[in-house]
Amino acid sequence: MLNWSDLPFSRIIIKIVIGLVITSFLFASIGNYLISINRNVVVKVDDVKITFPDLEKRYQNELDTMRSELGQRFYKTLSDLDYLKSFRKSILERMVNRVLLEKYSKSLGLQVTDSQLRELILSMPQFQYDGKFDIEFYKSSLFRSGFSVENFEQSLRIDYLIQNQLIPAIQESNFLLPGEINAQNKLINQIRNVRIIEIGMEKFLNNISLSEEEIFQYYSENAEFYSQPEKLKLSYIELSLESLKKNVVVTDDEAKQYYFDNINLFFAEESRKISHIFIPDNNQEIAYSILEELNLGANFSNIAKKTPKESSTFNVEWIQRNTIDPEIERAVFSLKSIGDISSLIQSKTGYHIIRLDDVKASFTKPYSKVSDQVKEELKSQKAINTFYELKHQLENLAFEFPYSLNEVAQSINQPVYTTDFISENKYPEILKKPIVLEVISKPEIKQEGLNSEVIEINPEHILVIRVEDFKNKVPLLLDQVSDQIIMKLSEIQAKQKASIFAKKLVDSLKNTDEDVILEKESLKFSEVKKVNRTSEFANTIFSMKKPVHQNSVYTYAQDATGNVVIIALDSVENTFNTKSNQTIVNQLIEFNSVQELYTLLHILRSNTNIKYFDEHYS
Structure with missing residues (x-):
């Protein structure tokens, strides 16, 4: 079991x-x-x-x-x-x-x-x-x-x-x-004492020399990133249930009629909350001993700790009639007062002991308490009817007038939204949806200028889009972007040099006296800093091995801009914080x-x- x-x-x-x-x-x-x-x-x-x-x-x-x-x-x-x-x-x-x-x-x-x-x-x-x-x-x-x-x-x-x-x-x-x-507390709140050397990437930018061949090769391999983006002029009709709902009105008479026609929706049957002890069917003696303990005042929440592993104790959410095992249901609804404990109940799966924790009587919510809810339901119903009627018209009209949205918009009394020539990153948010971008890219939409089919943003939010005109992506000449390429290539090579330098420096620190290496490179560690798990470079620092015999441990890291940080881990402090x-x-x-x-x-x-x-x- x-x-x-x-x-x-x-x-x-x-x-x-x-x-x-x-x-x-x-x-x-x-x-x-x-x-x-x-x-x-x-x-x-x-x-x-x-x-x-x-x-x-x-x-x-x-x-x-x-x-x-x-x-x-x-x-x-x-x-x-x-x-x-x-x-x-x-x-x-x-x-x-x-x-x-x-x-x-x-x-x-x-x-x-x-x-x-x-x-x-x-x-x-x-x-x-x-x-x-x-x-x-x-x-x-x-x-x-x-x-x-x-x-x-x-x-x-x-x-x-x-x-x-x-x-x-x-x-x-x-x-x-x-x-x-406690062990996890000490680990999470551990403090590491480190010294660092920060070396800016500019140190490695000074001696970089790029040939024309390198610049041209990078330009050729990355030409797509050095161009004026494609620009489109778009028009679209947007239809949403939310916008339609704002114009719907529901009268008190309509709301009251709906309430009485659907009164069962506002009725809640009696429900009971219980605590439940379950013992598998091969442990009858244990079940009776648990019941005896409970009758002597044992606590339901503690009983599992004192009984064999096969038994279990748990609380159950509110339950109603005809929803659980009939034997258990009869016991639950036969308990008279909160705190009453049932006798031993046998089901197909084992033995059960029930305690009644709370009772909610059945009731029907009065109209005054649910009138706003009823009106909202009716309001939504009317808006949905209007939405699907307009959607059906939109589907047919967009096909009937394939090269314009103006006639479509007039027929369903909805506006046409238009843009100037814009690149994708400038699109209205609704047009940045992946499903919309996919439709725009289709040849019959983008190149032939046809109205799209209805696009579902979600079941009650749709649009039809049309590409009025477009301007293709225009590659920029090398002369126009050479400065950008030189800067990019210089950064790439500087990061590589910084990484090589840092690795060699750390290897030297591991094998040679620290002062000798630092003097040779004209570098100096900072004062000791106490670092926790929220500090910068914490992932790197807390992955370092703990120092042994007061011998510092060394490593390095690079930030996103390529700057190098040499790290010396001197000691580890295990701290305890009860608030954690x-x-x-x-x-x-x-x-x-x-x-x-x-x-x-x-x-x-x-x-x-x-x-x-x-x-x-x-």
């Missing part, structure tokens, strides 16, 4: 490892992985199948995300077939991990209530305007992203289960020994969480029948 008390987790790190739906799955157009039987199965995790279409859809959507982030660099990535193969496999492994953690959570009796799911969706900024949830925007956004509401909410339910119930429950059992914290302890505890828990997560997944994989149906992924 898994040891609950040895499984700490860190929310931040785990988000990275398992890829939560709220971030990486949202608008990713990936359906629920709990799918029906499909012949195209790539991997089977016990009874759960992940199909090739599932994997391919996720793979393509992550490529789309990468394309928007990398711009033109994305196409270079596509040429690396080994990387793409590894990338696809990593996506599949994350999907498998997600299945494993979901199954493990459910085996412990953890479930997500409809109320919890609803509150989560209402709070998600992706579905809000002016800080409030918009039901129609929510539905349309999912539709535009390839989600059904059912599949999205099922995926979100799974991730909430893992992130907000399983992980916090296990994380609470984590503890650190004082010795661990909480930060250190958080850091250690985060570090341990990464290790423990991989340990948990390794155990789950070892005890799960995972069958790959393609040798490329096994």
Whole structure:
């Protein structure tokens, strides 16, 4: 059995490892992985199948995300077939991990209530305007992203289960020994006593001589960097739900009608918060002894430290009826008063002991409390209807009048924005989006002057663009840029000379008396400086070996401009700062969480029948 008390987790790190739906799955157009039987199965995790279409859809959507982030660099990535193969496999492994953690959570009796799911969706900024949830925007956004509401909410339910119930429950059992914290405190707050010599790059610029051949060769190899940039004259129509919404009006009568028509949206069932002790099914005697201890006044939060590793103690978020194991539910809702403890409850997975911590009665929010929310929802609904109607017209008209945006703009009563001849770095921010730059570069847009198709910045923010005219990139003559090239080449050679000089100097300091070397080079170390981990060149200084027998240790570093710093490490001081302890505890828990997560997944994989149906992924 898994040891609950040895499984700490860190929310931040785990988000990275398992890829939560709220971030990486949202608008990713990936359906629920709990799918029906499909012949195209790539991997089977016990009874759960992940199909090739599932994997391919996720793979393509992550490529789309990468394309928007990398711009033109994305196409270079596509040429690396080994990387793409590894990338696809990593996506599949994350999907498998997600299945494993979901199954493990459910085996412990953890479930997500409809109320919890609803509150989560209402709070998600992706579905809000002016800080409030918009039901129609929510539905349309999912539709535009390839989600059904059912599949999205099922995926979100799974991730909430893992992130907000399983992980916090296990994380609470984590503890650190004082010795661990103290050792890390001394390491983090360590002081290093150093002396330095700063040598400016100008020392190495004086004796640099460049031939005409070197200058011409550099110019020839880097001509693309010495030219006047391409300039375009652009026009575009921009349409966004946010801008349309500002002109929408909702009356009180409309809002009240919506409230009473959808009264169930404003009803919250009774919910209860509990503390929960779980003991695996082969430990009945232990379960009864724990119950006896609790009845004698033992503390729930301390019980795991005094019981065998197989038992675990954790808190559960607010739960409602019909959301957890029926036996556990009956026990939870039979407790009368806060602080009451249940008798021993047996489920399919083991024994449970429940303590009631708090109760929230069911209630319906009055219209006066939600009127603003209702009006915002209706306002969004009206704006969405207008948006999609105008979008449809924009798509058709931009095609019907392919060489002008003026007729299009007049028909939908929207302005045309225009620019003068400008280079890419001067584009309006909306036109600097990778997806827009990609469209502008297409020959039919840039050279033929056609209207673009509708470009989606996001599902409710679109534009159509047209290149009115363009001026090609113009190479600059060598005479025009020779001074720049000479300066650049001089800096390159000076940095190289500085690095060679510094290495030779450090080698000499390691093997010869310090005073002799410094006198020969007419150099002098500074007074001793106390350096911590936030100081300049800290990475270099704290990577140096500690001095032995009071013999200084030497190294060098270069800053971004090429200046050289010779460093002499004389001694190390281990200091202790109690104010750092909480930060250190958080850091250690985060570090341990990464290790423990991989340990948990390794155990789950070892005890799960995972069958790959393609040798490329096994």
